[in-house]
Amino acid sequence: MKRFKFILQKEFKQIFRDKGMLPIIFLMPIMQLMVLSFAATFDVHNINMEIIDKDQSSLSQQLISKYASSSYFNILQNTPYDADNGESLQTGEAVIILEIPQDFEKNIIHHQPTQLSAKVDAIDGMSAGVSVNYAQSIIRDFQDNYLQEKGLLLKNGLKINISNLNWYNNSLNYKFYMVPGLLVLLVSMIGIFLTSMNIVKEKEIGTIEQLNVTPITKAEFIIGKLFPFWCIGMFVLSLGLSIAKLVFDIPIQGPLSIVFAFAMIYLLVVLGLGLIISTLSDTQQQSMFIAWFFMIVFVLLSGLFTPIENMPGWAQDLTLLNPVRYFIEIMRNVLLKGASWADVKMNFFIIGIYGIIINALAVLLYRKTN
Amino acid sequence: MEKIIESTELTKTFGDFTAVNKITFDVKKGEIFGFLGANGAGKSTAMRMLTGLLSPTSGAATVAGYDVFTEQEKIKKNIGYMSQKFSLYNDLTLMENITFYGGIYGLSNTQIKERGEKLIERLDLGNIKKKLLKEVPLGWKQKIAFSVATLHNPKVVFLDEPTGGVDPITRRQFWEMIYEKADQGMTVFVTTHYMDEAEYCHRISMMVHGEIHGYGTPKELKKEFNAQNMDEVFIHLARGDQYNLK
Numbered sequence: 061m062k063r064f065k066f067i068l069q070k071e072f073k074q075i076f077r078d079k080g081m082l083p084i085i086f087l088m089p090i091m092q093l094m095v096l097s098f099a100a101t102f103d104v105h106n107i108n109m110e111i112i113d114k115d116q117s118s119l120s121q122q123l124i125s126k127y128a129s130s131s132y133f134n135i136l137q138n139t140p141y142d143a144d145n146g147e148s149l150q151t152g153e154a155v156i157i158l159e160i161p162q163d164f165e166k167n168i169i170h171h172q173p174t175q176l177s178a179k180v181d182a183i184d185g186m187s188a189g190v191s192v193n194y195a196q197s198i199i200r201d202f203q204d205n206y207l208q209e210k211g212l213l214l215k216n217g218l219k220i221n222i223s224n225l226n227w228y229n230n231s232l233n234y235k236f237y238m239v240p241g242l243l244v245l246l247v248s249m250i251g252i253f254l255t256s257m258n259i260v261k262e263k264e265i266g267t268i269e270q271l272n273v274t275p276i277t278k279a280e281f282i283i284g285k286l287f288p289f290w291c292i293g294m295f296v297l298s299l300g301l302s303i304a305k306l307v308f309d310i311p312i313q314g315p316l317s318i319v320f321a322f323a324m325i326y327l328l329v330v331l332g333l334g335l336i337i338s339t340l341s342d343t344q345q346q347s348m349f350i351a352w353f354f355m356i357v358f359v360l361l362s363g364l365f366t367p368i369e370n371m372p373g374w375a376q377d378l379t380l381l382n383p384v385r386y387f388i389e390i391m392r393n394v395l396l397k398g399a400s401w402a403d404v405k406m407n408f409f410i411i412g413i414y415g416i417i418i419n420a421l422a423v424l425l426y427r428k429t430n
Numbered sequence: 431m432e433k434i435i436e437s438t439e440l441t442k443t444f445g446d447f448t449a450v451n452k453i454t455f456d457v458k459k460g461e462i463f464g465f466l467g468a469n470g471a472g473k474s475t476a477m478r479m480l481t482g483l484l485s486p487t488s489g490a491a492t493v494a495g496y497d498v499f500t501e502q503e504k505i506k507k508n509i510g511y512m513s514q515k516f517s518l519y520n521d522l523t524l525m526e527n528i529t530f531y532g533g534i535y536g537l538s539n540t541q542i543k544e545r546g547e548k549l550i551e552r553l554d555l556g557n558i559k560k561k562l563l564k565e566v567p568l569g570w571k572q573k574i575a576f577s578v579a580t581l582h583n584p585k586v587v588f589l590d591e592p593t594g595g596v597d598p599i600t601r602r603q604f605w606e607m608i609y610e611k612a613d614q615g616m617t618v619f620v621t622t623h624y625m626d627e628a629e630y631c632h633r634i635s636m637m638v639h640g641e642i643h644g645y646g647t648p649k650e651l652k653k654e655f656n657a658q659n660m661d662e663v664f665i666h667l668a669r670g671d672q673y674n675l676k
Contacts, residue, residue: 062533062536063534066529066533066534069529069530070519070526070530073521074519074521077521265517265520266513266516267517269511269515270511272483273481273509273511274531275506275536277503428482428483428502428506429482429484430483
């Protein structure tokens with residue numbers, strides 16, 4: 061273990077001497093966190109809307125003014141007839157076209173069913189869904205108001221009103237949801253990319269052979285490679301959490317000690333994986349590509365952007381193999397829900413096993429003798 | 431005299447290709463042993479087996495008394511190695527490289543300091559002690575690499591074409607350093623392409639197509655092949671190989 065000191069000394073010196081790497085290690089994650097947290101939004105605002113009002117009645121005007129006054133919609137034009145036959149959807153000017161039929165007012169007054177039609181640009185299915193939802197809720201409001209005004213509400217008998225209460229993130233601030241996840245992503249990326257480049261770099265410059273003829277043990281070598289990046293990972297996480305709190309005012313409901321304890325094990329998994337990639341690659345290009353491949357899969361199967369519950373069964377099963385998933389769960393549950401140790405013990409158990417397997421593999425796969 | 435390397439029919443095959451074919455030779459303690467051969471003759475493969483970097487296919491060999499099949503890590507404690515590619519860290523200073531390799535070989539801090547100072551003094555490199563190695567010219571680097579490879583006083587030091595691309599004066603100084611170490615009882619196992627350097631060796635083996643075709647002192651070899659100098663021996667063997675195939 062005396063040897064260990066010398067290995068660490070060397071690794072730290074090399075990392076901090078690389079003037080090109082330092083900003084990548086410390087500045088990039090901060091910048092990414094600041095920028096991506098604003099960019100990765102699911103909020104839908106200012107939906108461009110075209111209205112074709114074939115009725116031109118006072119009721120249709122009332123409905124339109126409801127849309128106009130909503131912050132969600134931005135009314136591009138309001139015409140009495142279908143001027144361009146959906147052209148504005150094609151060009152992308154409008155996202156939604158709402159058509160108010162003739163006899164809209166008349167039908168309502170005579171208690172006849174009437175139909176509004178909405179055409180939506182559904183290329184982005186998610187935001188299309190949200191747009192339609194907003195559009196419908198305005199119509200519902202309008203309907204309720206109208207009925208109430210006419211005193212028809214009671215006549216219709218029982219009316220069920222659903223009122224929502226959003227727990228854990230009651231202002232539905234998507235940043236609360238995204239920032240903890242993004243932070244996990246950044247820490248993982250730093251970890252996997254830096255380590256995956258490391259051993260293979262020694263291969264490329266030829267120093268690995270010099271090391272392989274020394275009595276250095278495989279475990280010393282791997283741990284020596286891993287530890288500096290582990291420290292960097294923990295540092296970036298702390299920095300990121302501070303930014304999350306100070307800049308985004310992320311709630312911290314549960315004990316942060318859970319997050320840090322988990323990160324300590326989690327980083328071993330990610331770094332170990334990076335080292336395995338590095339050991340198996342011959343060039344930095346190769347290892348970069350493989351690391352990138354893993355990262356993409358990890359991100360898309362992590363539940364960061366798309367809920368895991370919405371995935372098909374087999375994809376849900378795949379996410380069980382994804383270490384990123386477990387850390388994002390921990391982050392969201394601890395920070396937003398205030399989860400306790402008992403709530404997350406399964407995550408700890410799984411990531412612990414993962415860590416042992418990955419690092420044992422990293423040591424085994426690294427060969428001093430071919 | 432004590433034999434520090436003993437190889438009996440050591441063989442390495444990669445698939446159908448036999449890179450090293452049943453080489454048998456020995457190296458005595460304190461000897462400067464020249465390991466010669468054309469490019470692709472199998473020198474590097476043989477050396478990699480002896481240094482524990484590559485597992486042999488068959489045969490038997492010991493280095494410093496340890497088996498090359500089973501005791502590779504023990505061999506590594508007892509040897510030094512300098513590859514043809516400069517393989518110290520360019521982004522570390524001279525003293526940092528010394529400290530790192532000294533530490534890896536288990537030297538104490540005081541030993542590292544003492545030997546490091548001595549090495550720097552011997553090479554007259556006091557003025558670049560704190561410079562990163564990437565700023566140091568190649569000829570100096572090779573001398574530094576040799577000194578670092580022998581810092582832990584190994585029983586054998588393996589040098590893989592140590593003087594490639596180095597000017598004649600530096601080459602000369604390099605060989606002086608090799609002689610110093612040999613005088614102290616260190617065994618030197620060296621591959622080279624320079625036939626004048628071959629003359630400096632105590633004994634030589636000449637590899638052709640994975641086999642040893644010449645083996646002895648430079649004098650013996652010159653006599654055996656009726657040559658004026660080692661150049662002729664080399665050309666005779668490397669080319670003669672084509673006629674011998676028949």
